Amino acid sequence: MNSRDYAQVSAAPQARPAARGLRLLASVKIDFSLLVLVLLLCCFGLAALYSASDGNGDLIRRQALIVGLGVLAMLAVAQFDMRLIRRAAIYVYLGGLGLLGLVLVIGVEANGARSWLDLPGLPSFQPSELMKFVVPGVLAWYLADRPLPPRLWQVIVAGLLAAVPAALIVMQNDMGTAMLVAMAGIFVLLLAGMSLKLVAFGGLLALLASPLWYVFVALEHQKNRILSFINPYTDPAGAGYNIIQSQIAIGSGGVYGKGFGEGDQSRLDFIPESNTDFIFAVIAEEFGLVGALALITLYVLLLARGLQVAINARNMFARLLAGGIVLVVFFNVFVNVAMVIGLLPVIGLPLPLISRGGTAIIAFFVGFGLLMSIDAHSRKSQMPRG
Amino acid sequence: MTGRWQFRDHEAERRLFNRRVMLASSIIFLLLATLVAKLVNLQVVQYEYFSARSDGNRLHVQYVPPNRGLIYDRSGTLLADNLPVYNLTIVPEEVIDLDATLEYLSGLVDLSAGDIETFEEQLRRSRVPYSSVPLRYVLTEEEKYRVAVNNHRMPGVSMEPQLMRHYPFDSLTAHSVGYVSHINQQELDALDETEFENYGGTTHIGKTGVERTYEHLLHGQVGYETVEKNNRGRVMRVLESTEALAGNDISLHLDHRLQMVAEEALGDYRGAVVAIEPETGGILAMVSKPGFDPNLFVTGISRKDYGALVTDEVNTPLFDRSTNPYPPGSTIKPFLGLAGLHLGLVDYDYTIDDPGYFRLPGVSYRWNDYTMRTVIGGGHGVTDLRKAIYQSCDTFFYDLGNRLGIDAIYDFMSLFGFGGNLALDIDYARSGVLPSRDWKMETRGEPWYPGDTINSSIGQGYMWATPLQLATAASLIANEGRMVRPRILQSVNGEPYFLEEEFPTADVVLEDPDYWRYIGDAMTMVVHRPYSNVFRDYGTAFEAIARADPDMTYKIAGKTGTAQVVGISQNIRSSAEIRVSELNRDHALFIAFAPAGHPQIEPRIALAVFVENGEHGSTVAGPVAKKITDAWLLDILQLDLTVEAEPETVFPQEPAPPTPSEIAAVAAVNE
Secondary structure, three states, rough: OOHHHHHHHHOOOOOOHHHHHHHOOOOOOOHHHHHHHHHHHHHHHHHHHHHOOOOHHHHHHHHHHHHHHHHHHHHHHHHHOOHHHHHHHHHHHHHHHHHHHHHHHHHHOOOOOEEOOOOOOOOOHHHHHHHEEEHHHHHHHHHOOOOOOHHHHHHHHHHHHHHHHHHHHHOOOOOHHHHHHHHHHHHHHHOOOOOOHHHHHHHHHHHHHHHHHHHHHHHHHHHHHHHHHHOOOOOOOOOOHHHHHHHHHHHHHHEEEEEEEEHHHOOOOOOOOOOOOOOHHHHHHHHHHHHHHHHHHHHHHHHHHHHHHHHHOHHHHHHHHHHHHHHOOOOOHHHHHHHHHHOOOOOOOOOOOOOOOOHHHHHHHHHHHHHHHHHHHHHHOOOOOO | OOHHHOOHHHHHHHHHHHHHHHHHHHHHEEEEEEEHHHHHHHHHHHHHHHHHHHHHHHEEEEEEOOOOOOOOOOOOEEEEEEEEEEEEEEOOHOOHHHHHHHHHHHHOOOOOHHHHHHHHHHHHHHOOOOOOEEEEOOOOOOHHHHHHHHHHHOOOOOEEEEEEOOOOHHHHHHOOOOOOEEHHHHHHHHHHHHHHHHHOOEEEEEHHHHHOOOOOHHEEEEEEEEEEOOOOOOEEEEEEEEEOOOOOOOEEOOHHHHHHHHHHHOOOOOOEEEEEEOOOOOEEEEEEEOOOOOOOHHHOOOOOHHHHHHHOOOOOOOOHHHOOEEOOOHHHHHHHHHHHOOOOOOOOEEEEOOOOOOOOOOOOOOEEEEHHOOOOOOOEEEEEEEHHHHOOOHHHHHHHHHHHHHHHHHHHHOEEEOOOOOOOOOOOOOOOOOOHHHHHHHHOOOOOOOOHHHHHOOOOOOOOHHHHHHHHHHHHHOOOOOOOOOEEEEEEOEEEEEHHOOOOOOOOOOOOOHHHHHHHHHHHHHHOOOOOOOOOOOOOOHHHHOOOOOOOOOEEEEEEEEEEOOOOOOOOOHHHHOOOOOHHOOEEEEEEEOOOOOOOOOOEEEEEEEEEEOOHHHHHHHHHHHOOOOOHHHHOHHHHHHHOOOOOOOOOOOOOOOOOHHHHHHHHOOO
């Protein structure tokens, strides 16, 4: 069927109710492979959360509710027209900046970061979490209109577009998300063909600046995280405690794991932040290497599908946006797992779709909804040709 | 829009994008491979190591302390019990503001400055993290309620149940049963490896008395529990356990009723009573006065309470008078008499004519007879051994001791346990001093002088004996030399503990066994020889005991003793001159056994009474002994001691009222 005409078909008043329902359903834009992968990950997440929270029913119900809302949000976003999204990008971005500014004024603090907004009539949420996909959107909007690869001054403008929200998030004392937002900008620039020499130069500059950062800028707890990453046993009861206990949990899980709900390290609260940042340790302990690899495989499939969407996309805005979303998701997964298994210093980033969360999970669903929308858009354009 | 006019090669852009996607994919693949490699390293290569670490995190072996054995007296009354109590404890790691918590708690329970001081001292010591530290022991019902209701306001504060040793008779058994208290480092160090393991969960150890002597019977066997603890040290479940084995319940020969009678009979005096059952050697009563509340030590005595106990230099409540030595005075005279008979230096007909003093041949120095210091002067006159005992004639024993010599005295008195410790299970009892030539040379670096023997003959000078030793020796006379060593433990879990054949000790065998009866009769006269028309010819304890109770149904064999506390120059006629303080007053002693001379019933009790600064062995110590024998024979054993046909009298019955001058003279007699 020619989906280009769906609006007229669905509007046909003569159609019999059953057939009309079927056509309506068929006109809904859903990428089933993405949906299945996302739902599998969410189920994995709920199971891990059940175990990590010691069967806390309220917590699981709340998480399931958020997942449900997320799925609805994803499907809703999937229905958006690509052109609308492209036009809206800059306004959403400006709105996001406004919210970040508002956080600085009336933000609410939790877990050391002042990143929540508690507006009347709305559940409290984190504007910063939304920015990780808004930034790729605005950069894609900016760069897609210009010949690629971008010129230096365009790179600088694009960099500023990412740097402003990142800086605002740094001011909320949420380094993990700030880094993610900044990286989102770099990813889009990379995909847009930014000179690799420039990337190498930037990387070198960051490397040279890092000692200066450590000496003059880094806060005490950040220094401790670096030190305990290098050798957690210098302070095994303090800064090194999290990483040691997390490694014990993962290592003692072995190949097949201790079994669902049988993870001693998580059950007896030896794993810190087992509901959020360190939930991967719970999965690796209870489901072993097999479970950890299964989870990573799900992510790989999700990322592969995302990249496929990006490559098939009809225009550069869609490509850059899709690619940016995929790389942001990957970066998030990688940083979290690498931190939990001791390959990176502790950086406060949750495991996408698995860790307990509100805005963060909804944001991921919105991201996947954007992927679905892009996919639908590209199919629509390919249909007549094929 | 500046880019609008530029030419755009959409296909080239698309290829560039695709190349970048390929580059990103490769990097993603490499990074993910790194993650997988690290996971394999943790979960496969290092699995054993982390598995052990995980178990080490959660599994803990805990000791389960055994319940301490109970201590009963011979009548089955509990002398040492275990009471379930609730202690207020704090896990400092869980407390948010310690000072505020203590402040709040002091409004709920009675917290002394000492409690807080002890608590803070424990905090300063190294301890296991998340372990609880006791703040107050033994909460009252009301305090328990108040803490329970407000517990949610005080994180880290809890009430822990514990079985706590309790001594229901308080000070009555303070010295004999002793007490348990917190085990200290020295005591832990003294334990060997297996014992140390066995004391893993034990907080208290026997410190004195029976509690210490029979620690090995009372303690029991420690149990073990493998528990799973969470991150905060809370026990989540018990995985494996070995039950603790409770300590043995033991019964003592001690009788709490007799103990109470003895304590009461001593009245306000400081002193000691030891009573022994001659047939079994069982210690029926062992009292030291004043006592103290042993329960204070169980919960950890406060500095103030302890200070009060140790700084009382007059009453010295912690000092066990029943097992510490004093000059025995005249109470040793019956033993010296036995020595004289046994070695043939005196016989039943041997007499001296006492002028009231003794002089060594060729020496002008006079040893006065303290027992007959009267205003009218003079001595006991013609005196045989029997009269020398019931009138406590010093001169007779000066003479006898001089002729025996210190070596024979030492050898003979040793048989009765003087200078040693015959008790089987009172190893903390002191030995006193039975002086000898070697002893004096060793301790004083001086040779033995004949004059030393004279002083020793009346239980003064170097001679020191404990109330326990005196009671043991009296018990030997009651047994006519059959040696039954004293002991306090009767049975363990209902089974007799000491088997006589395991403790072979030589009996005291005399040349003629009749000597025992003779000395026994002489001691009976001490108590029962009444007034006669012969001047002052009655027993030294007659007035205080037999005359005070004309309805006595049985006879007591006894011997009075009055021991000088400070050396009295032989030139001072009356020790009244130096009695500047009560503490310089003479000690009063009395040894006895009863019933004496009964045709059917053997002596059932032998005892020694010591009254510190009591002055008169007859009038102060004698009545104490009488109350104890009455209680034991009549009230507790409820013996029918009345003798149908009055046996042949052992002494003349010629009572005559004393003349007024005699009464005046008697009043001035010191003993």
